[in-house]
Each structure stands twice: as structure tokens, then as C-alpha cells.
Amino acid sequence: MRSRPVHSAQPETKSHRRRRGTGDVRLNDIAKLAGVAPVTVSRAINAPETVAPATLQRVREAIDRTGYVPNLLAGGLASARSRLVAAIVPTIAAPVFQETIEALTNALAVAGYQMLLGQSGYGESREDALLEAIIGRRPDGIVLTGIMRSPRMRLRLLASGIPVVETWDLTPTPIDMLVGFSHESIGSVVADHAHASGRRRLAIVTAADDRALLRAKGFADAATRFGIGTALASEIPVAIASAPGTLGGGRRSFAELLARHPTIDAVFCSSDMLALGVVTEAQARGIKVPTQIAVVGYGDTNFAADTVPALTTVRVDGTAIGELAARRIIDRADGREGIPPVTDVGFSLIRRESA
Amino acid sequence: MRSRPVHSAQPETKSHRRRRGTGDVRLNDIAKLAGVAPVTVSRAINAPETVAPATLQRVREAIDRTGYVPNLLAGGLASARSRLVAAIVPTIAAPVFQETIEALTNALAVAGYQMLLGQSGYGESREDALLEAIIGRRPDGIVLTGIMRSPRMRLRLLASGIPVVETWDLTPTPIDMLVGFSHESIGSVVADHAHASGRRRLAIVTAADDRALLRAKGFADAATRFGIGTALASEIPVAIASAPGTLGGGRRSFAELLARHPTIDAVFCSSDMLALGVVTEAQARGIKVPTQIAVVGYGDTNFAADTVPALTTVRVDGTAIGELAARRIIDRADGREGIPPVTDVGFSLIRRESA
DNA sequence: ATGAAAGCGCTAACAG
DNA sequence: CTGTTAGCGCTTTCAT
Numbered sequence: 001m002r003s004r005p006v007h008s009a010q011p012e013t014k015s016h017r018r019r020r021g022t023g024d025v026r027l028n029d030i031a032k033l034a035g036v037a038p039v040t041v042s043r044a045i046n047a048p049e050t051v052a053p054a055t056l057q058r059v060r061e062a063i064d065r066t067g068y069v070p071n072l073l074a075g076g077l078a079s080a081r082s083r084l085v086a087a088i089v090p091t092i093a094a095p096v097f098q099e100t101i102e103a104l105t106n107a108l109a110v111a112g113y114q115m116l117l118g119q120s121g122y123g124e125s126r127e128d129a130l131l132e133a134i135i136g137r138r139p140d141g142i143v144l145t146g147i148m149r150s151p152r153m154r155l156r157l158l159a160s161g162i163p164v165v166e167t168w169d170l171t172p173t174p175i176d177m178l179v180g181f182s183h184e185s186i187g188s189v190v191a192d193h194a195h196a197s198g199r200r201r202l203a204i205v206t207a208a209d210d211r212a213l214l215r216a217k218g219f220a221d222a223a224t225r226f227g228i229g230t231a232l233a234s235e236i237p238v239a240i241a242s243a244p245g246t247l248g249g250g251r252r253s254f255a256e257l258l259a260r261h262p263t264i265d266a267v268f269c270s271s272d273m274l275a276l277g278v279v280t281e282a283q284a285r286g287i288k289v290p291t292q293i294a295v296v297g298y299g300d301t302n303f304a305a306d307t308v309p310a311l312t313t314v315r316v317d318g319t320a321i322g323e324l325a326a327r328r329i330i331d332r333a334d335g336r337e338g339i340p341p342v343t344d345v346g347f348s349l350i351r352r353e354s355a
Numbered sequence: 356m357r358s359r360p361v362h363s364a365q366p367e368t369k370s371h372r373r374r375r376g377t378g379d380v381r382l383n384d385i386a387k388l389a390g391v392a393p394v395t396v397s398r399a400i401n402a403p404e405t406v407a408p409a410t411l412q413r414v415r416e417a418i419d420r421t422g423y424v425p426n427l428l429a430g431g432l433a434s435a436r437s438r439l440v441a442a443i444v445p446t447i448a449a450p451v452f453q454e455t456i457e458a459l460t461n462a463l464a465v466a467g468y469q470m471l472l473g474q475s476g477y478g479e480s481r482e483d484a485l486l487e488a489i490i491g492r493r494p495d496g497i498v499l500t501g502i503m504r505s506p507r508m509r510l511r512l513l514a515s516g517i518p519v520v521e522t523w524d525l526t527p528t529p530i531d532m533l534v535g536f537s538h539e540s541i542g543s544v545v546a547d548h549a550h551a552s553g554r555r556r557l558a559i560v561t562a563a564d565d566r567a568l569l570r571a572k573g574f575a576d577a578a579t580r581f582g583i584g585t586a587l588a589s590e591i592p593v594a595i596a597s598a599p600g601t602l603g604g605g606r607r608s609f610a611e612l613l614a615r616h617p618t619i620d621a622v623f624c625s626s627d628m629l630a631l632g633v634v635t636e637a638q639a640r641g642i643k644v645p646t647q648i649a650v651v652g653y654g655d656t657n658f659a660a661d662t663v664p665a666l667t668t669v670r671v672d673g674t675a676i677g678e679l680a681a682r683r684i685i686d687r688a689d690g691r692e693g694i695p696p697v698t699d700v701g702f703s704l705i706r707r708e709s710a
Numbered sequence: 711a712t713g714a715a716a717g718c719g720c721t722a723a724c725a726g
Numbered sequence: 727c728t729g730t731t732a733g734c735g736c737t738t739t740c741a742t
Contacts (some may be wrong), residue, residue: 024516037729052727072491073432074719077734082428092457102447105474109481114488115471119460119720126464133469136427138725148611159422161379248661250525273658284663303628306603308639381735392713397737407711432718443729713742718735725730 005297025066033062045070076138083113084139085329088130090121090146094244096271096299096318097145100167102142103322111330113140129155135160141329146211147171148179163332165325168316169211170344177332179343180326183211186216186314186347190268190296191226193312193349199230199266199294204238205253212270215298219268237261245270250277258285265293266355272297272304272313279307279354294305294355308343309353316347380421388417400425431493438468439494443485445476445501449599449656451626451673452500455522458677466685468495482508490515496684501566502526502533518687520680523671524566525699532687534679534698538566539608540668541702542573545623545651546706551588554621554649555583557592560608560629562600567625570653574623592616600625605632606639613640620648621710627659628650629666634662634709645655649710664708671702 031038036055043049044059051059062068076082085108089097105115116139116175118130131153134142141163148154149164157164157175170182194202202223206216220236239257241249250269253279259266269275275297282289289295290307297304300315324343331339386393399406399414406414417423427647431437440463444452460470471494475484482592486508489497490703496518503509503521512519519531524538549557557578561571575591594612605624608634617678630652637644640671644650644664652659655670679698686694 002398027721028719039721039730040728043728046721048727055727067511069487069490071432071493071719072488073428073437073720074734076720077426077428077432078719080721080734090598092447092460093453098448101472102474105447105472106477107394109473109485114492115472117456117460118464119457119472122461130464132424133427133467135424137469138426156422220694246661246710247658251661255662261723276658277661280661280663282742303602303631306601306606306632306635308635350624382737383735394714394737395712398712401737405711410711419739426735429718430737432720433735433737435737437719711742713740715739715741717738717741721734722734723731723733 016076016296027068027070030059030062030066030068033066034058047315048052066118080138081333082138082140083324084116084137085113085141085143086116086118086134086137086139086305088118088120088134088145089141091119091244092117095260095273096316097168099318100145100322100325103319104326105322107323107326108330111326113326113330124150131156135162138162140333141165143167143325143329146213147180148175149210165328167321167325169172169214170342174342177328177341178341179321179345181316181345181347182218183214184221187215187220188222189347189349190215190314191219191222193351194266194294194296194355195223195226195228197266197294197355201261201264202228202236202266202268203257203261203264204236204268204270205241205250205257206238206270207241207243207249207274209243209270212243212298215270216268237264241274245274245277247273247277247280250274251281252277252280254281265298267293268296270298272299272301272311275311275313275354276303276307279311281307290354293329300350304350305352307354312355313350313351314347315350317345320345331341365606380423382425384425385414385417385421385423388604389413389419398565402511408598408652410634426439435493436688437490437495439495440468440498440500440681441471441489441492441494442497443473443475443489446474446599447472450628450656451671452523452570454673455500455680458674459681460677462678462681463685466681468681468685479505488509490517493517495688496520498522498680498684499647503530504533518579520683522676522680524569525697529697532683532694532696534676534683534700535673536700536702537573538569539573539576541653542570542575542623543577544702544704545570545669546574546577548576548706549621549623549649549651550581550583551710552621552710556616556619557621557623558612558616558619559582559591559623559625560596560605560612560633561593561625562596562598562604562629564625566597567598567600567653570625571623592619596629600632601630602628602632602635605629606636609633609636622648623651625653627654627656630666630668630709631658631662634664634666645709651710655705659705660707662709667707667710669702669704670705672700674702 027038027041030041120127144166147169166178168178204216206212239253241253275295278295279289297311297313300313304311304313382393382396385396399411477484499521502524521533524535559571561567594608596608630650633650634644652666652668655668659666659668
């Protein structure tokens with residue numbers, strides 16, 4: 001089967017005929033080597049403070065000598081704590097979530113947890129299988145980027161009894177816990193800014209994505225309250241690009257928008273990449289940004305400050321979201337009380353040159 | 356401890372005083388409901404073709420009725436196959452690896468495996484802990500993005516006996532299996548292209564990253580073979596930006612390069628984002644691309660085709676890498692023979708407008 | 711095609 | 727502080 005060298009020959013220490021797992025040295029072997037009972041080794045590893053220093057020393061030596069790595073599958077089964085947290089993202093390619101995933105992975109690693117990563121963005125049937133596979137691992141928590149909309153899945157998650165943190169959104173009815181912010185508020189704040197800057201013919205370029213559409217809605221609603229929009233209609237012109245937003249998508253959407261509404265003077269984009277596309281297309285056509293048209297992005301991606309002109313955008317602290325999500329799960333696992341079910345991390349409008 | 360509703364009350368079916376895991380319904384319960392032995396339920400789930408249709412039917416009904424989800428921790432422990440594959444990336448933020456991770460996750464999910472994600476980019480000590488945690492889960496395979504350089508870690512991986520696939524690089528001495536391509540060849544091919552286009556004063560903007568430096572080396576070596584470089588010296592001017600490469604980093608590096616070597620006529624960048632930065636800085640200074648200076652990127656990121664001018668870049672099929680890596684691991688797990696230890700997926704130079 | 715028995719490697723519970 | 731005992735929930739082996 002395998003053909004690579006293995007640490008040492010199978011020790012026939014114990015049973016009569018048995019199969020054996022990948023690892024060759026077990027807790028028991030360490031116990032024998034150190035001259036203690038297996039439990040003591042377990043304690044030395046998981047709760048060193050409950051073991052006498054001298055014993056600890058002997059156990060540690062035995063571990064170092066053998067290169068023993070505890071089998072966490074067995075540990076998880078016995079303790080009903082897997083020290084595993086599942087994160088479900090629509091797709092790994094979405095750069096907005098990266099900061100969150102990165103912070104989450106780190107915070108979990110520091111606390112001795114591993115992260116199981118799943119992608120949900122492949123239709124209902126696959127999503128069902130994904131959830132099944134995840135629940136089957138009995139993770140100590142599940143972090144969702146974006147709230148879960150499918151009622152079936154929500155029910156399944158609830159029934160599983162596993163702590164769930166939904167993120168990157170705000171909903172009055174979270175499955176369990178939530179760390180996010182209001183997308184509609186963002187749209188509203190951006191519209192305020194455009195209005196305050198004297199813009200009156202607003203438009204939207206957005207990716208076809210639930211949360212992006214929510215921001216667009218907040219923007220459109222606010223604009224409508226101001227009584228502004230295109231020249232005649234009170235409706236805000238919208239161009240929808242396929243998700244995820246790309247530079248090319250931004251260019252094409254802006255071109256399309258311009259063809260239909262040549263007089264627009266501000267565009268709110270659902271991502272910085274789309275915004276950069278709009279700026280690129282504007283420059284290619286000799287339209288001045290921000291003089292003739294203001295452009296606002298979303299995400300404060302690492303290029304936003306260095307484009308020409310520098311992008312005005314909305315920043316969300318993805319790192320904070322990841323860290324808080326980790327904290328919520330760990331607190332639950334530790335049986336802590338009084339964990340806030342909903343946390344709003346807010347956002348900020350970063351004013352640069354493009355608007 | 357937990358305060359959310361749980362599926363049903365704890366069934367006191369079995370033991371005298373016992374603790375219980377998260378899930379409430381077990382294989383045994385299904386067996387009783389369906390009127391069969393536990394093994395039969397196990398078979399119905401893992402090898403349905405070995406069970407009589409009528410029996411299968413009854414078992415499936417029982418599963419549907421209860422919402423039973425098998426405990427994979429227990430299954431993994433008993434079978435010594437965890438159906439878990441670990442992927443280790445330097446950081447999640449590196450966009451080049453996204454395609455690979457995405458393809459890997461999918462290919463694994465389809466085959467019934469889950470992916471454990473770990474970040475190595477946080478220094479030796481953390482890397483050690485990471486590896487320990489991963490090995491402890493007894494994954495059926497480990498995929499490394501980039502080869503592992505630390506000898507300690509290489510040894511540890513080897514000793515674990517777990518199948519390993521190194522990716523995104525080519526080395527004569529892989530730990531186990533490898534799916535990658537030659538970074539030096541890329542540099543060499545780009546230098547050829549620059550030379551063939553009549554460029555004679557070449558320069559490099561690179562992130563401080565092992566593989567990027569390898570491409571830079573290939574580029575510099577080829578240029579030296581042509582006897583070209585700056586006006587006098589045969590050394591190629593290099594500006595090093597901190598990893599990961601950003602648009603701002605590209606702008607600053609290019610400015611620095613220009614200050615030292617005002618006559619350069621071609622720049623090879625270690626990422627498309629850096630290349631976009633170079634183009635941006637050039638435009639801000641009124642330097643024409645490609646007329647006055649040619650710019651080549653790396654990655655063929657989704658914006659490369661749509662910038663002005665469109666970026667000439669190097670494309671690597673990250674999806675193929677991910678899929679092949681998954682295949683290698685699954686083939687190993689299935690005990691297949693004749694798995695190629697090294698696979699070179701190659702790359703291609705995408706000629707667009709910037710060079 | 712189905713079942714009985716025996717663990718996989720670890721930890722919780724209850725002493726001492 | 728340390729040990730004994732009894733599983734965690736599943737799959738393997740061997741038998742029918």
C-alpha cells in the first residue's frame with residue numbers, strides 16, 4: 001500500500017491479530033516508558049498543572065524520545081470535544097473574507113483548535129452534503145461567512161446543537177450567535193456622503209451577491225429619501241456584474257450605465273475591484289474622476305489607497321470579525337456564560353480622492 | 356452549559372451514568388429502529404452495494420426519520436482513515452494559491468474528504484505546533500503550497516508516514532509527491548521575451564518570497580547569458596518589496612528603481628499586483644507603457660486582461676494543481692500503484708499590451 | 711447478505 | 727497527585 005519508510009516496525013505489544021492506525025506509538029507506550037498510568041500521560045499533555053513536576057518531566061522525556069503525537073480523533077471521541085471549528089465560505093476566491101479567515105485560523109490555532117474549511121457556493125445539493133460532512137466531524141463550532149438563508153440548512157444546523165456564529169451580516173434572527181454589521185447602513189452612509197458632496201445623479205455598480213444587493217438597497221433608499229436619482233425618474237440606475245466583482249466587470253458595467261444614463265455623477269460599487277474598473281473605464285474615455293464622476297468602492301482592499309486617484313471606500317474590520325467569531329466559539333466550548341448573541345462591529349467610510 | 360434547544364432528550368438507553376457527545380442519535384439507534392445489527396447500518400452507509408435492497412431501504416428510512424449523522428471521529432478512529440486532508444499555506448491572503456485551494460477543496464469534497472486549513476507563515480515555533488496539530492488528526496494526506504524548506508519539519512512529515520504533496524514548486528528532492536512547475540524557467544522565458552522584443556536594460560521588482568526570488572534568479576541568469584543588464588554593469592537592478600506584493604509596493608519599488616537606474620526599459624514583477632503598481636507609477640510620471648517601458652507580471656490574476664494597458668503576464672494553472680494534488684492523495688488512500696511522484700504542470704506566457 | 715465480538719486510542723468518572 | 731475502570735461510536739475480522 002504505502003511504500004515510504006515508516007518510523008519503526010509495528011509493535012506487537014498488545015492484541016492478537018489487530019489492525020493499526022497510521023501513528024506507531026500510542027499513549028500507552030509513553031505510559032510504560034515513563035512508568036506511569038496512561039491517564040497520567042493524558043494529564044501531562046492536556047493539564048500539565050495537575051501533574052507533579054518530576055512526573056511531568058519523565059513523561060515529557062518519553063514523548064520527546066519517541067516523537068509521540070497524540071491521536072486527536074481518539075481524544076475527540078472520548079472527550080466529546082473535537083477542538084475543530086468549521087468555517088463555511090461561499091468561495092475562497094472572495095478577497096473580502098480573507099482577512100476574517102486568516103484571523104479566525106490564527107485565533108483558533110493559538111487556542112489549540114484547527115479549522116475545517118468548506119465552500120458552500122456550489123448549489124443546494126452540494127451544500128447539503130457539505131453540512132452533513134461537517135456535522136459528522138462534531139466540530140466545537142461552525143462559523144458562517146454570511147448568514148445562512150436556506151431554511152432547511154438553518155434547521156439542520158440548529159438541530160445539530162453545534163454553536164454557530166454567522167458573520168458579515170446583521171439579521172434580527174440569527175441561528176445562534178452573530179458578529180457582523182449592517183450592509184444597508186453602509187449604503188445609506190455612502191449615499192449621505194455623495195449627497196453632501198453635491199452629487200445628484202447617483203448610480204450603482206454591484207455584483208450579484210446578497211450582501212452587495214443589500215448595500216445597494218440602502219444606498220438607493222437613502223437617495224430616494226433625498227429625492228435624488230437620475231434626471232427624471234426617482235429610481236437609481238443599477239448595473240449588475242456577475243459575482244465576484246472584477247476589474248473587467250466594473251469597466252463593462254460602467255460602460256453600460258453610461259450608455260443608458262450619460263449624466264450620472266456618482267457611482268457606488270460593491271467592491272474596490274469593481275470601483276477600480278469603473279475608474280479605469282472612465283480614464284479610458286477621458287472622463288475625470290472625481291471631477292466629473294465620483295466613485296466609491298467597498299472593502300478597503302490593499303490597493304485602494306494607492307490607485308490614481310486613491311479610492312474612497314468603506315472599510316470593515318475583517319480581522320476583528322474573525323477574532324470575535326473565534327472568541328465566541330471558544331467561550332461556548334469553555335462553558336462561559338453571558339456571551340453576547342449579536343455583535344455589531346460597524347464600518348467606516350474612508351474618504352480619499354475618488355469621491 | 357449550552358442553552359439552546361437540542362433535538363430530543365438524552366436517551367438513557369444504555370449505560371448507568373454516562374457522558375454523551377453532541378449528537379443524540381447513534382448507529383445503534385438506527386440499527387434498532389431498522390431491526391438489524393449495527394454492522395449492517397455501517398455497511399448501508401459505507402458500502403450500500405453489499406446490503407440487500409430491502410434492508411438498505413429500511414435503514415435509509417430510519418436514518419431519514421431521525422436525522423442521523425454518522426460520527427466521523429469514531430469512524431476515523433476505528434478505520435484508521437480520517438477522510439481528512441490538511442492543506443498548509445503560508446497565508447490565506449496570497450491570491451495565487453486561492454485557485455489551488457478552491458480546486459483542492461472541491462475535488463476533496465466530491466470524493467468525501469474534508470479539508471483542514473493551516474497557515475504556516477508565522478515563524479518556526481508556530482509552524483512546529485501547526486504540524487503537530489495536523490499530524491494529530493491523522494489526515495489521509497497533507498498538501499503543502501510551496502515546498503517545505505525547514506529540515507526539521509521535513510523530517511517530521513516523513514516520520515509521520517502521511518502522504519505529502521508539495522505544490523507550486525519543483526525540487527529534485529520532494530518529501531513524497533510533488534505537483535508544480537519551475538520558477539526559474541519562468542524567469543528565463545520572460546527574459547527571452549524581453550530580449551526578443553529588443554529590450555536591453557532589464558530590471559526586477561519582486562516580493563521577498565522564496566519562489567518569487569527563484570523567478571528573479573531565472574530572469575537575471577538568462578539576461579546575463581544575453582550579456583544584457585544595465586548600461587554598464589552586468590547585474591540586473593532589483594527592487595524588493597515586502598511580501599505579499601501590493602499595488603503600493605509596486606509603485607514605490609518602481610520609483611526607487613527609476614531613481615537608481617533611469618534608463619531601464621523592461622521590468623519583470625513577481626505578481627500582477629506589483630505590475631499594476633509599476634504601470635500606475637509609470638502613468639503618474641508620464642512614462643508610456645509599453646513604449647518606454649515594458650512591464651510583465653505573474654499570476655494572470657483576474658484583472659490582468661482588463662487593465663490599461665492589458666498586462667502581459669505568466670499564467671499557471673492553479674486549478675490543475677489543486678485537482679492533481681487531490682488525486683494524488685486519494686489514489687494513495689485507495690492503495691493505487693504507480694502514482695507519479697513528480698508532475699510538472701508547466702506555465703504559459705500571456706502576451707498582452709504591457710510588454 | 712448478515713451478525714457477534716473485539717477493539718481503534720483516548721479521557722471522564724470515581725476512588726484513594 | 728495518581729490510578730482503575732468503563733466506555734466514546736464506529737469498523738474490522740471472522741463466522742454463518
